[in-house]
Amino acid sequence: MKSRIADVTRGASKVFTAALLAGTILSTVNAQPAMAQSTVVVAVSPLGADSNLYWTTTGAFILPSLQTLVGQDPETGKYDNSQLAESWEHNEDFSSWTFRLHPEAKFNDDWGPVTSADVVHSFNLHIGDDAKLSGISQFREISVGAVDDHTVQFDLPAPDPNFLFSHAGRGSLAIYSKAQFDAEGIEGYEAAPAGSGPFRYEGRETGQSITFSTIADHWTGASPEFDEIQFRWVSEPSTRMAMLSAGEAHAVTLPRDLQDDAAEAGETVLASSEGAMQTTMLFTGQFMNPEAEENRDARSYAWADVRVREAMNRALDRDAILEALYGEGVRTLPVYTMDPRFPGYSEEIAARFDEAYGYDPERAMELLEEAGYPDNFENPKIPLVVTSLAGNPEFAQMAELVQAYFDIAGIQTEMREQDWATGNTAIRGFSADFVTPMRNAPVRPSALGVQIFFTSQASPHLDVGDPELNKLGADLVSETDPETRDAMLDQMFTRIFDSYAHLPMATVPASVVVNSDLVEGWTFPGTTSSGLSHFELIDLK
Amino acid sequence: MLRYLLQRGASSLFALLIITVIVFSLSQLSGSPVDALLPDDATQEQIDIFIREWGLDQPLWKQYLTFLGNAVQGDFGVSLKWPGESAMGFVLDRMPATLRLGGLAILITLIIALPLGIAAAVYKGSAIDRIAQGFALLGQSMPNFWLGIVLIWIFSVWLGWLPTSGIGSFAHLILPAIAIAWFQISALARLTRSAMLEVLDAEYIKLARVKGVSEWAVVFKHALRNAAVVPLTYFGILAASILTGSVVIESVYSYPGMGWVAIEAIRGRDFPVVQAVIIAYAVIYMLSNLLVDLLYVIVNPRIKHG
Numbered sequence: 001m002k003s004r005i006a007d008v009t010r011g012a013s014k015v016f017t018a019a020l021l022a023g024t025i026l027s028t029v030n031a032q033p034a035m036a037q038s039t040v041v042v043a044v045s046p047l048g049a050d051s052n053l054y055w056t057t058t059g060a061f062i063l064p065s066l067q068t069l070v071g072q073d074p075e076t077g078k079y080d081n082s083q084l085a086e087s088w089e090h091n092e093d094f095s096s097w098t099f100r101l102h103p104e105a106k107f108n109d110d111w112g113p114v115t116s117a118d119v120v121h122s123f124n125l126h127i128g129d130d131a132k133l134s135g136i137s138q139f140r141e142i143s144v145g146a147v148d149d150h151t152v153q154f155d156l157p158a159p160d161p162n163f164l165f166s167h168a169g170r171g172s173l174a175i176y177s178k179a180q181f182d183a184e185g186i187e188g189y190e191a192a193p194a195g196s197g198p199f200r201y202e203g204r205e206t207g208q209s210i211t212f213s214t215i216a217d218h219w220t221g222a223s224p225e226f227d228e229i230q231f232r233w234v235s236e237p238s239t240r241m242a243m244l245s246a247g248e249a250h251a252v253t254l255p256r257d258l259q260d261d262a263a264e265a266g267e268t269v270l271a272s273s274e275g276a277m278q279t280t281m282l283f284t285g286q287f288m289n290p291e292a293e294e295n296r297d298a299r300s301y302a303w304a305d306v307r308v309r310e311a312m313n314r315a316l317d318r319d320a321i322l323e324a325l326y327g328e329g330v331r332t333l334p335v336y337t338m339d340p341r342f343p344g345y346s347e348e349i350a351a352r353f354d355e356a357y358g359y360d361p362e363r364a365m366e367l368l369e370e371a372g373y374p375d376n377f378e379n380p381k382i383p384l385v386v387t388s389l390a391g392n393p394e395f396a397q398m399a400e401l402v403q404a405y406f407d408i409a410g411i412q413t414e415m416r417e418q419d420w421a422t423g424n425t426a427i428r429g430f431s432a433d434f435v436t437p438m439r440n441a442p443v444r445p446s447a448l449g450v451q452i453f454f455t456s457q458a459s460p461h462l463d464v465g466d467p468e469l470n471k472l473g474a475d476l477v478s479e480t481d482p483e484t485r486d487a488m489l490d491q492m493f494t495r496i497f498d499s500y501a502h503l504p505m506a507t508v509p510a511s512v513v514v515n516s517d518l519v520e521g522w523t524f525p526g527t528t529s530s531g532l533s534h535f536e537l538i539d540l541k
Numbered sequence: 542m543l544r545y546l547l548q549r550g551a552s553s554l555f556a557l558l559i560i561t562v563i564v565f566s567l568s569q570l571s572g573s574p575v576d577a578l579l580p581d582d583a584t585q586e587q588i589d590i591f592i593r594e595w596g597l598d599q600p601l602w603k604q605y606l607t608f609l610g611n612a613v614q615g616d617f618g619v620s621l622k623w624p625g626e627s628a629m630g631f632v633l634d635r636m637p638a639t640l641r642l643g644g645l646a647i648l649i650t651l652i653i654a655l656p657l658g659i660a661a662a663v664y665k666g667s668a669i670d671r672i673a674q675g676f677a678l679l680g681q682s683m684p685n686f687w688l689g690i691v692l693i694w695i696f697s698v699w700l701g702w703l704p705t706s707g708i709g710s711f712a713h714l715i716l717p718a719i720a721i722a723w724f725q726i727s728a729l730a731r732l733t734r735s736a737m738l739e740v741l742d743a744e745y746i747k748l749a750r751v752k753g754v755s756e757w758a759v760v761f762k763h764a765l766r767n768a769a770v771v772p773l774t775y776f777g778i779l780a781a782s783i784l785t786g787s788v789v790i791e792s793v794y795s796y797p798g799m800g801w802v803a804i805e806a807i808r809g810r811d812f813p814v815v816q817a818v819i820i821a822y823a824v825i826y827m828l829s830n831l832l833v834d835l836l837y838v839i840v841n842p843r844i845k846h847g
Contacts, residue, residue, distance in 0.1 A: 048809055049622050056624040130624070190625065206623065207797045207805065208707060234706055234795040235805065238690045242705045245698045390808070421810060425575075 038227035040538055042512075043240045043249040044530070046233035048390065050207060052193050053186070054174045055126040059133045060529045064229065064536075065108065065195035065212055066174040069099050069119070070167040074534045077274040077341060077525035079164050082220065084114055084175055084196060093480040094159040099167075101150040104219050111177040111194040116146030121178035134529075135172050159480050161343075162445040169442040169527040198222035198536045199229060207233060214536075224536040244515050250538070251514045251522070255393045256327055262513045269513050271329040272526025276510035277441035279392070280336040281384075281402060281503035282453065282462075283309070284432035288501065289465025298465065300378045301433060308411075309500035311367035312382070315409035317359040321401045322506050325394045329509040335493045336504045337440055337449030343482065344446040344489025349497050356497070357504070364409040374412055381414045382406065385436035389420045391530075395437040398505070402435075428461045435503070442527050443507070447476060447485065450492050454501065464501050517541065549834050553827045560823045561612060564816050565605050612820060618813035622806060628813035632802055632821050638708060639791070639798030643784040645718040650725045650779065655772070657726070658733025662741060663760055673730055680727025689720040689793040706795040717794040721787055725779050732775055736768040743767075770837075777833030781826045 049057035054066065062068065071082030081087060085099040105114040123144045126136060141157040156163065166172040177194045184191075192201050198220060199212035209232045214224045232249065234240045241258050243249040244267060251270075254262060259269050285298025302308050322330050334353040338345055374380030384399045384406075403413045416434055426432040440449055448458070455473030456463040463470065472492045479485050496502065510531025514522065520539040524532060575588055575597075592598050596607060611617065617628035661673035696716060697705040703712050740746065741764050749759050788800035795801070799818060806814035 046805055046808070049624060051624040053624065205708075205797075207801065208795070232707070232795070235808070236690075236793045236795065239693060239706050239793060239795060242690075242693045242698050246701065246705050248697075248705055428575075 040226045040229045041249040043232040043234045043252040055131045064199045065197045065201045067197045072527045074523040075273045077527045094161045095156045097154045107177045107194045108200045109194045111179045115149045116152040118178045119152045122176045162448050222536045250518045268516045271509040271511045274525045275507035276526030276531040277508045279505040282438040286465025302377045307367045307371040311364040313357050314360045315364040331507045333504045333507050338493045342446040361409045381412045383414045383416045383434040385434050386417045617817040620814045622809035622811040628817040632817045635799045646721040646783045649722040654726045654729035658730040661734040662737030677727040677731045686789045692716045717790050720790050733772045736771040740764045740768040777829045781829030
């Protein structure tokens, strides 16, 4: 017996020794150690589309080697001339915009200076049949011309005071080199597009990564303190977190729960300096239309009654919901699409939010009783959409939390699990009869956002059917006087606020978790579609 | 034999046809491609053009026949997530990576499962048997995505021996291969054990022992050859399961094989690639099953006379 035990012990010892030996060999030969400090690795979720031809993607990620016309300040998010346009001006009614390019701007890899011809060439590529960019449809009605080598003019079919947004956060136009296209054709772009940004495109591993090197003496003066930056597409959040902990990545994006775990483990969560996204639960259908057409009649929905809408809003403990969903840096949103960075922001509405929308389940129950809920309603159940959307894993939990609070107040619900596209199909087909999570990212200028989500002007399928809002929306389209526009937006937001036309949730910053041993800080405004930008400002230890 | 082969081939083709119907139907049920493929702010004119170009205004049966006709030629259209890439071409490009990973997983499975199963049967009731049984229980009840993440934390984060994810060196294959093989080791070890136990109890084995045949020859020459029928036939299913079952693990390890393509295409609502990858998997699975049937005929002659 003793000899068998000794055999087993010897065997175990051999196995252990072999494992240690194998481990040592692997760790010295095969293991991928933390990348050298000169290469910064950023691990994020895979993109919706993986291509060097920016216009064939939905615009979630502009290659950092490329530039747009208008930049944004990393701390305030305000438009600035840090990208290709040195200055810009518009005519009186905002229907013609002229951009003056930085005369010293030049493409990398000796493709010459950036000129108006490059802008016009890029614009024409972006409006081609293969374009998938969000917001590109309005570009198709624009005519662009070169005034001189460094001045380019955009003539719009209608006044657009928010045109800069298309060239900044929305990122509707990335500037490619015409000289490269003339020499190499589209294949040149597919292989290695030359850009004018502070990084040079080095290559991509399909579905894996994309790598850029930094440009010494870049024309903007930008001087990243590392030699390369590599973006790794990793779909599993736990794997991204492991990469961070193993020192394989300097920065990763993580869902909220893992951010907390990472912070507990000593990593640092960095938030964008400004809000990157607004979220809400949106009522669908033309529930405020007193004369809704038969096939679009949303008057039978419980939320067609303003008392029910107010009750739904008062039933929500937003502080608790937002704490559970988002944590640090999040702000309560008084009206979806209203933002202090853009014209139309109302301090007065923001100040009234607690009084009008504060958590008050007793008041919610009183309102429901006044409305005769549920007996007086044909459809008393509120269908809440449980869905997920890339970049918004919290949407399902948002619906569940809302349901829990509705339940306390006595509001009946029905959870509808459906994918995002199915919901979109119903909304576009004017057959939606649910309350769905929705996001506004990047945060659009208020005048644009309010038209998209509440009136018939931009997206008729999201029109709530309110004649007053639609009248204001129609007037806003043709109004060019800034003060009058401000006043009109104020009226629109007041109308939305007072009629409880939605369940506003939050303004959320973009966040990234960095390895505390490798990264000191990173300032970015959160104004792009992905929320991340200004990679040249990653500050290493 | 030939007749049997033809019958099996015909039934495989019929199954493939059914799969195309299912793939097509599921694509139809999962929402309109308009919402997946056009930008949020697409105009009605863009939507109309898209519907015409994609034949979405045609009756469903006509759409299916068009799909089937193209599928027969391997034409599933162009990928939406990887613009410019042919859907099936992109899937096939990823196949070598999956074969490498699957091959290593199969190798690990065989190297561990067969000796473990044999040892557990030969030393029935011993510590080895109990360890093998415990391992089998653990292996079959542990979700592989969870195991994959645990392995990353142990070997990449804590010990720093292996990379967390990606592709490139042999080291990148080790953890995902183990995570895939884990379940199969358990299954194959149990099968081998039970098959061996049955055979070891047979009269001819007892006779061999009485005749003084060495224990080594009894186990590996007489018993294993007869007991191998069960694990051998399971091996085909195992190979297909490993190749198709890599979907989750490839995603966890960000390993760009066919499984990873499947997950990414589904996430990106890349209809052409989703359809291509499902058909590719179906073909792999059916070929494996066909191979198993043929092997079974070879090792069990009663089948071909039946």
